Every structure is written in C-alpha cells, then in structure tokens.
Amino acid sequence: MEGRQAADVFAGPFVVVSWNTHVGAGDIDAFVGDLQSGRLTGTPVTDFVLLLQEVYRGGSGVPSLAGVRWASAEQPPGDGHARVEVTAAAERLGLSAIYIPSMRNGRPGATSEDRGNAILSSVKLSDVTAIELPLERQRRVAIAATVMVKGREGSTQPVRLICTHFTNMVMHHVWLLSESGRLRQARALAQALPPDVPLIVGGDLNSWFGFRDAAYRQLSGTLSHASTEDRRPTFGPMRLDHLLFRLPGGWRTGLRRADSKYGSDHYPLIAMVNTP
Secondary structure, three states: OOOOOOEOOEOOOEEEEEEEOOOOOOOHHHHHHHHHHOOOOOOOOOOEEEEEEEEEEEOOOOOOOOOOOOEOOOOOOOOOOOOOOHHHHHHHHOOEEEEEEEEEEOOEOOEOEEEEEEEEEOEOOEEEEEEEOOOOOOOOEEEEEEEEEEOHHHOEEEEEEEEEEOOOEEOOEEHHHHHHHHHHHHHHHHHHOOOOOOEEEEEEOOOOOHHHOHHHHHHHOOOEOOOEEOOOOOEOOEOOEEEEEEOOOOOEEEEEEOOOOOOOOOOOEEEEEEOO
C-alpha cells in the first residue's frame, strides 16, 4: 500500500524504528506524531521507517475457512483507548506500508483478525519478500523490503530492511528452553540476508538473555550494533528488541530507547542513520 505522501528516496539522514506494538495496543499515530515533532530525537523527523512486530489486521479480508489452524487470540487488556489496526494507521498517516500476517489471531467465527509484522515508511518500499522462519510453536514470517537513500553527487543507494519476530517458545517450553528455537530461526534469517547490500535488521528477538542470547549473537556475528547504543531493557527487565546494521563506510548510527511504551508492553527502539 503506497501512502499519499510517500516520496521516492530519503534525501539525507533518516530514522529507523523497531517496535513490538502488542497486537494493537501501541499507539502508532501518537508515536509518529512525537517523532515528526522532534520530541523523540531533539529535531523534527520527516524521513523514517517503522519495523513493527505484533501488529494486527481486522475485517473481511482475514481468511475464515473452517478447519484451518489458528493461534489463540491475543488482545491487550483494555485501558480505555482503542486498539490500532496497522493498515488503517498507515492510511491515516500517509505512509507506504507492507503487512504480512504470520498467524490467525483467534478461532474463525470468534474473531476476524490475524497478526504478524509490518513495515511502514515515509518513502516508497520496493522488492518486498516474505521470509518463512523455521516453525517452532507458532508460524513466524519476517519481511524484507528496500528503500532508496540519496548518496554522493546525486546517486541513490538501496538499503535493505528486515523486520522479524522470533519465537518465545519451543513446543510447550518457555523461557530458558526456548533459546534453541530462536537460534534456529536466527540462522535461517542470516542465510536469507543478501550478502552485498546495505542492510538494517530490526525486531523482537525474544532474547531472554539480552546481548548474550544465541539468536542475537548469531545475527551480530555478521552485522554491527549502532555506533552509539542505548542498552536499556525494552520489556520488563529484559532487552528483547534489537537493531543491527551493515551500512556503507562513513555512515553512522545512534540508537536510543524511547522513554514511553505508547500503550504497548515494549519500548520502541529509535536509530538515527546519518549518511555522509
């Protein structure tokens, strides 16, 4: 879906955000408003990409075939504000958007929802690819897309973006015993990454062991963390969410965690990418 205001290319520095929005609890509109106003970065932002996990879609477009398998319905506890449906938010904000569901959000007949990952961007997204991750307890699908960034002397540079969400369970095992499943998914994602293009990977890795988690170490073996990085927790006392980079020489990145969850149960991560 192309936003009404989506441009063709980032003209200079741009922001990349990774955020688990807790199945519609995260207020995407409010977050984008604070990003554009400069409240989150100290300067107004016009060029940005949101890598969003646990977004949902509702309505008649969600398959409801009898006999299909589904995930249990996840809905955040009511706190007085309406849930945010991702495609509607993208339309309101005039953003280019890609949404790919991973699973149905509840039994057919009981809900008309699915959930998965999305990329929302103030510039056009191209070369969209769905990356099916190894099946653990639930189906997981990462999204890849390309944005164009203005380079030296009027040239343009493609940057590949990956939005992913790893498992938090292997069969019925959670927490400590889920690390092997995340590692399998991280290895599969690493094999799917293009070798010779600038790349930004963001997502909820469910890394219960933070920066020592096997999934994080697998990806950080070939990608780099930000030039300067805020390493505060993103979910309770844990750092589950990450952004990793492979960018051209001379590009620099500064990453910070937002101070508000904007209604979600995860804090957004915000990276400023500075081009030469």
